[in-house]
Amino acid sequence: MKNQSIGVALFAHPSVLEENGSSSIEGVESPYSVNGPHYFVTIVDNNNSLVIVPCFSKPGFGRVEVPTSARKGHPSWSGKPCFINFQQLWLTSFEALSRAAQAANDKSTPHKPNIVDPKWLKSAWRMNFISNAVH
Numbered sequence: 001m002k003n004q005s006i007g008v009a010l011f012a013h014p015s016v017l018e019e020n021g022s023s024s025i026e027g028v029e030s031p032y033s034v035n036g037p038h039y040f041v042t043i044v045d046n047n048n049s050l051v052i053v054p055c056f057s058k059p060g061f062g063r064v065e066v067p068t069s070a071r072k073g074h075p076s077w078s079g080k081p082c083f084i085n086f087q088q089l090w091l092t093s094f095e096a097l098s099r100a101a102q103a104a105n106d107k108s109t110p111h112k113p114n115i116v117d118p119k120w121l122k123s124a125w126r127m128n129f130i131s132n133a134v135h
Contacts, residue, residue, distance in 0.1 A: 008114065010097060011104045011107065014054075017092055033088065034054040034056075039114070040052040052092055062086065066124075074107040077107075
């Protein structure tokens with residue numbers, strides 16, 4: 001996979017991620033933590049160790065809007081509002097993410113993956129990091 005998964009978004013179930021050894025590496029308190037199936041975007045790919053972040057359909061604490069011009073894939077991914085949360089980092093494996101996506105009935109395919117433009121993703125993550133460091 002070596003960085004080929006950066007920007008890939010899969011509709012996945014967080015409880016299945018946890019059942020397969022994944023965990024949130026940022027201490028996010030409820031009611032802000034992700035519940036139920038959501039899109040997760042890969043932001044780091046270190047062979048089989050991935051860092052993913054959840055996406056939400058509404059703005060909220062720690063969320064950054066992903067413009068439709070930066071997204072491609074299934075209409076449920078590319079055609080609706082999307083807000084990525086860089087505050088909720090999850091450490092997972094490709095296998096765990098695949099199982100969680102299968103459990104959530106992800107609609108993407110290898111020939112038509114859900115993607116966030118990696119250049120936009122890198123820029124947004126950097127700006128979010130800088131903004132949080134200043135505050």
